[in-house]
Amino acid sequence: MLFTAYYLFSTVTHAFAVLAASSPTAHTVNGTYSGLNIPSFNQEAFYGIPYAQAPVGGLRLRRSLPYNQSWSGVRNATVRSDSCPGYNGFPLALVGGSLVDGLTLGEDCLTIDIVRPANINPSDKLPVFTWFYGGGFIAGGSADPKYNLSYIVRNSMDMNKPIIGTIINYRTMCFGFLASKEVLNANVSNLGLFDQRRGLKWIQENIESFGGDPDKVTIAGESAGGSSTGYHLIGFKGNNDGLFRGAIMESASLLGAPINNPEQLQRSYQGMYDNITTTVGCNTSNDSLACLRTVPYETLHQACTGFRQTPIMDGEFISQLPSQSIQKGEIADVSIIMGSNTDEGTAVFLGPRANPLNTDQDVFKYIQALGSGLNNKTVETVMNLYPDDPTWGCPFGTGPERFADQGFQYKRGAAIAGDYFIHSGRRFYANSHSIRSQKPIYTYRFDQAPWNMREPSIMIIPPVYVTHYSEIVYVFDNPNNNSNFIGPYPGYARLQSFVSRSWVSFIHDLDPNNHGLQDPNLPKWPKYNSNHPQNIVFREGGSFVEKDGYRKQKLAFWPTIWAELQT
Numbered sequence: 072m073l074f075t076a077y078y079l080f081s082t083v084t085h086a087f088a089v090l091a092a093s094s095p096t097a098h099t100v101n102g103t104y105s106g107l108n109i110p111s112f113n114q115e116a117f118y119g120i121p122y123a124q125a126p127v128g129g130l131r132l133r134r135s136l137p138y139n140q141s142w143s144g145v146r147n148a149t150v151r152s153d154s155c156p157g158y159n160g161f162p163l164a165l166v167g168g169s170l171v172d173g174l175t176l177g178e179d180c181l182t183i184d185i186v187r188p189a190n191i192n193p194s195d196k197l198p199v200f201t202w203f204y205g206g207g208f209i210a211g212g213s214a215d216p217k218y219n220l221s222y223i224v225r226n227s228m229d230m231n232k233p234i235i236g237t238i239i240n241y242r243t244m245c246f247g248f249l250a251s252k253e254v255l256n257a258n259v260s261n262l263g264l265f266d267q268r269r270g271l272k273w274i275q276e277n278i279e280s281f282g283g284d285p286d287k288v289t290i291a292g293e294s295a296g297g298s299s300t301g302y303h304l305i306g307f308k309g310n311n312d313g314l315f316r317g318a319i320m321e322s323a324s325l326l327g328a329p330i331n332n333p334e335q336l337q338r339s340y341q342g343m344y345d346n347i348t349t350t351v352g353c354n355t356s357n358d359s360l361a362c363l364r365t366v367p368y369e370t371l372h373q374a375c376t377g378f379r380q381t382p383i384m385d386g387e388f389i390s391q392l393p394s395q396s397i398q399k400g401e402i403a404d405v406s407i408i409m410g411s412n413t414d415e416g417t418a419v420f421l422g423p424r425a426n427p428l429n430t431d432q433d434v435f436k437y438i439q440a441l442g443s444g445l446n447n448k449t450v451e452t453v454m455n456l457y458p459d460d461p462t463w464g465c466p467f468g469t470g471p472e473r474f475a476d477q478g479f480q481y482k483r484g485a486a487i488a489g490d491y492f493i494h495s496g497r498r499f500y501a502n503s504h505s506i507r508s509q510k511p512i513y514t515y516r517f518d519q520a521p522w523n524m525r526e527p528s529i530m531i532i533p534p535v536y537v538t539h540y541s542e543i544v545y546v547f548d549n550p551n552n553n554s555n556f557i558g559p560y561p562g563y564a565r566l567q568s569f570v571s572r573s574w575v576s577f578i579h580d581l582d583p584n585n586h587g588l589q590d591p592n593l594p595k596w597p598k599y600n601s602n603h604p605q606n607i608v609f610r611e612g613g614s615f616v617e618k619d620g621y622r623k624q625k626l627a628f629w630p631t632i633w634a635e636l637q638t
Contacts, residue, residue, distance in 0.1 A: 297323025
């Protein structure tokens with residue numbers, strides 16, 4: 072983290088000292104911005120550009136409004152804004168650090184960062200890559216060095232397929248996803264998703280001034296960012312208003328995410344809301360929401376820390392269960408990359424757990440907790456599909472080893488979690504898309520464990536293998552990523568280039584196969600076809616194409632009980 076911070080600081084300082092007199096500019100509908108030269112990449116950046124009015128004071132806990140300031144001079148856009156309020160809700164030190172360490176947090180955070188090749192002009196109209204960060208809807212920010220856009224943009228330049236990279240800051244935790252009957256009645260739920268859509272509208276209005284093409288936007292994200300991408304696909308019953316032509320969903324599934332309807336709120340998020348209002352003294356107010364807008368930021372942030380709320384059915388952005396949207400075809404018809412990591416489920420059990428899974432009863436209770444509508448018979452069916460046999464547990468391919476210090480049935484629980492939350496929904500969506508749409512969908516299974524899983528002296532504990540998030544360092548091709556998944560092995564670096572350039576190819580051409588690498592051993596990535604479903608498998612020892620049939624019975628089961636899980 073310190074090295075990354077120093078690297079970024081030195082790059083910025085050098086750029087100011089050497090090229091301040093020739094800073095790039097761009098003209099938006101509000102006014103002109105002056106950006107930053109990054110000579111080591113032959114790029115230009117514009118940081119911290121507001122796309123909405125600051126959601127502070129009376130605008131807190133309201134939908135973001137268009138940015139309404141204008142000016143005749145030139146404003147500085149060389150410093151990143153605060154990241155939106157968040158907290159360290161997951162023990163992610165094993166996969167690249169915490170969610171907010173190193174980020175400066177604040178409510179005035181609705182900004183966009185833009186990185187582009189140097190010396191382009193509006194007539195170039197380059198394809199645009201728009202990233203939504205992950206973080207469980209409780210944290211994240213464009214300033215996170217893991218999402219440094221310069222490397223993937225440099226790859227695009229090297230490929231002669233130049234793109235513009237953007238990251239949209241959006242509200243998280245209670246500032247962006249507060250949920251309760253009061254919130255629903257006031258029509259202020261899912262604020263973080265509305266922030267993202269507001270940012271996409273800003274891109275439509277302004278990106279051409281930066282050399283981008285508003286008709287060639289690809290939205291993308293991982294984890295909560297991948298789910299966000301999916302919500303934009305089903306949002307407003309599939310009406311995306313032409314905001315994007317492509318989408319990339321990494322390690323996310325609309326179908327495994329909990330989507331609360333109004334009836335569910337009483338037994339889930341309502342209690343969190345009531346706890347927060349009581350803590351800050353708003354529980355006796357005639358209008359608790361109005362009261363929350365007057366609470367000091369630090370007080371509200373502290374009261375919300377520890378409570379995780381996620382997108383809900385609000386009757387507008389999300390008007391029905393995602394499974395219903397997919398089954399009805401009420402979904403944006405765009406080209407897609409969608410995939411998952413082999414051992415997604417291990418991330419659910421990272422770090423010490425208050426209730427490790429040791430017995431059948433522990434597993435039974437864990438499954439029950441996945442959905443309030445599950446009856447005992449359904450839970451028993453899941454138990455039978457996933458027996459207590461570590462040979463078939465997650466991390467997969469690790470034989471009879473139980474990793475019992477994580478819980479005697481750790482691998483069983485991780486297999487259930489990964490299939491429910493991500494793998495089953497990915498397959499269901501891919502099949503549905505390939506049947507209903509003429510636009511291609513490309514699917515992948517990322518299967519490269521971090522390099523330090525192969526070195527006994529520095530082995531990651533607990534054993535996560537190819538867990539959630541593992542692909543990020545490969546997509547962004549960032550050697551300074553603080554997760555250090557690449558290590559000293561040249562094969563990892565080659566895989567990193569292959570993955571990142573495939574993403575660039577899709578963003579530019581809507582086809583990941585035009586990556587420009589001449590290695591004859593690299594497979595062609597096939598379009599997904601429900602009659603002959605195939606994934607590309609990314610692996611350091613040699614990527615290949617596989618039939619998308621792993622755990623067929625198990626993954627086919629979950630879609631049959633989504634109604635139970637969401638009621």
